Amino acid sequence: MTRARQLDAHFQNGLVWFRRDLRTGDNAALYYALKHCKRVWCVFVFDTAILQPLIERAHRHDPHAGKVQDRRIEFIRASVEELDRSLEEGGGHLLVLHGDPTEAIPRLAAQLDVEAVFANHDYEPAAIERDATVAERLRDDGRQWLPFKDQVIFERDELLNGQGKPFAVFTPYKNAWLKQLTPFDLKPYAVERHAQSLAKPPRKLDHASPTLAAMGFAPGLLDDAQLQAGMSGAQTLLADFMTRIDSYAERRDFPAARGTSHLSVHLRFGTVSIRTLARLAYQMSLQPDGNGAATWLSELIWRDFYFMILAHHPRIADGASFKPEFDTLRWETGTHADAAFAAWCEGRTGYPLVDAAMRQLNRTGFMHNRLRMVSASFLAKDLGIDWRRGERYFAEKLNDFDFAANNGGWQWAASTGCDAQPWFRIFNPVTQSEKFDPQGLFIKRFVPELEKVPAKWIHAPWRANTDELMDWGVVLGKDYPQPVVDHVKARQLALARYGVLRSR
Template sequence: MPAPAPADSAALVWFRRDLRFDDHAALHHALRNHSRVFCAFVFDRAILDPLPRVDRRVEFILRALGELDGALREHGGALIVRHGFAEDEIPRLAAELGVTALYANRDYEPAAIARDAAVRRRTATADFLDFKDQVVFERDEVLTQGGTPFSVFTPYKNAWLRKLEAAHLASWPVEPLAARFTVPPCECRLPTLAELGFETTDLATLPLPVGMRGAQQLFRDFVERIDDYADRRDFPALKGPSYLSAHLRFGTISVRQLAGYAHAQGGRGAETWLSELIWREFYQMILWHRPQVVDHAFKPEYDVIGWDDAPALFDAWCEGRTGYPLVDAAMRQLNRTGYMHNRLRMVAASFLTKDLGIDWRHGERYFAEKLLDFDLAANNGGWQWAASTGCDAQPYFRIFNPVTQSEKFDPAGKFIRRYVPELEQVPDRFIHAPWRMTAAQQQECGALIGRDYPAPIVDHAAARTRTLERYGRLSQAS
């Protein structure tokens, strides 16, 4: 039975990174504490206005909202959707609806924290209540024995696992309380992409189901192969990952469901995947404690690194024409699909920072524009890891060799050929470094280096030496 609620007490639930109907902390608490519950989402112009007009993420959100609105309507409610600045729209809507409380799930990004603070100040007639939902542990919940934030992952992971109890993975049910959803007095319809100022993308043609049902479909598929995750996850030509990253980013699936399953399942595959979920929370924790990492190195001394100003090389990296097949395949996958395999994110980031000597912030911004699953904390943490400027970062003297990475993780060149079709006829023994073919061999397989496929834009061995000198000077100075 639903919990008792004050007579004629109304609340507004503000959806953000939690576009699902069930196991939703803010929604659960609003329904328990109020007899009438309205639900809203704001296409926030502070986020949307700077985006390119073709952006898969906007369409992903819009389609997820359509499913969420349908679920709410089945239970007597509807989703109010606004397009404007959230710090204006939410206080205005709370006043129009006459609610006594505003409910939301917490966001840990600096801009979101500032936005929520502004909403809290401007929502004069309603209390603003927020809840932990997008992580299992947040903020100060996992600290060192000295009470300070961790800066190395493995001790954090061990402390995370020691702290974990069944209650941390319990869901926040909505269904039993759903009778309290209320149809708003205002018009409720989803805008079109055109009304938001965006163009239709190719999202519908990509092999990524969207919305809550899409997330559950992907999860069921992954459950069937999770035991092989540890062995397959680093090979981009194999079906190894869960492909749930975008759904985690937009909250169309609950992290408690995922972490709970992995923890209960056990075994090498599930434990490895749970470790990846913990990495996500590690970076969220770092961002909350050290928001300066958005623009600066986690290790302040690395802010003085003398990066190269090389726009032509950066453009070649962005467009997937570096002459290193695995790097180019990775970048073309990103540009074509909005997704990049996790191993390849490390390879591509290492190549930009260690081979081309270009500031990690340029690469981070490019990924932020292109990735469907873009998450500030994870993207920043991953780039600073690759650039050796972050917490628990790869030591600067460990530099990925793009050829040996290719040989190890795409040995037959299957992934490379998928995204770099001009190398389709190149024999396996040359697919990782096609410039090593003789002119006759290049002619025979229709891949003339410099004409059909670019020559390497940088010599890896020479670039490695320059990188060691660049970071070595910094180490000596400190």
């Protein structure tokens, strides 16, 4: 039995602390709290240890900035409001606090006189440390801390290789994942069976949910990104994806097409259950036409894989390469590298597909998975810039930022990670563009300067002659940048950079 442990104890009062699980349906912690407590209260904390650095970073970039805009905070707040409405339908209510949860949760547990606090596992090192502090303070006060598996199908040590060690290569991990999987692992937690235990908190503890402004943020980005928040947003996207899943394997690499699920942000904040998605993917993969579902299931297994890697190798959270020998790579530094990095961030490298990808990220907080690989490879191998700088930039911008997956993807692209792209394999940004955006439709959407450039030339406009470019309204270096680097030369430099480690 690999699911969350069964509980024998029963309690008078319990508290559920929502974090990355902003839903009422199929929620492990909520299920066990309702099943084992006569009364259950619910809380969400806007964590100042997370929010304050966002505000400080924004003010470093612009000292005169007022309220900070962050579509992820808007997404969370909208999802929290929907979660509260859902709990109220069952007779409960969501307390929403703003502060340090290591202080707020023990204090609230004491005020409510609960015997246990229920929560779902969080796997990032900072979150593990936070939860350990909360657990210790609860124990000191005579209360229990009860965490459950909810965010993944298999966690930590549940899948090990034949030698009893964690996997470092994806395909054997995937095979073991599929072999160990049982219907029980995908079974939803029937929260509704015990909903009568939901309770409203005393009036003296209930207060209005903190506004965005009160927390130092301003609205405006969520609508621009067309993000559908909450459980209802997840269900709308899932229903839409189910009409397209048969073509997922063929269309998922083409950014101009609506080929992917767009559910990653909902998985990140738990507005949909991983069990729901994995169950659908697995069941549909068994059908005669299940190739699209099987490919999607493989992507969900990659997510578990990266969580497992983080659990066994927490040093990667401190900036270490998964393969320690790559920590000695000599990256480009200095003013030239800084200028190249700024060009990459701002989408003005002169390589249209890379620029379109970065502009999409900056404008919407979303980047297509194929383009994450292309843009990451370009930074690390064409520009020779430390992948950690790109990893941090994605962390600031991605709506679905999840440390384990983001770090895993960057280390894959930079060839420093587990089961990574071989160091001598270097994406050609032009051929990638020709293959995955052949008509330049995606490029034209985000790089309107090239709107009139024919498909033949749009992937590498510098190859067209000056007169043709002028006819299309483009002067390189004025309307659109010259390439910041020659890919052929950059490839040779990258091979030499990695080759030094090889020779050692």
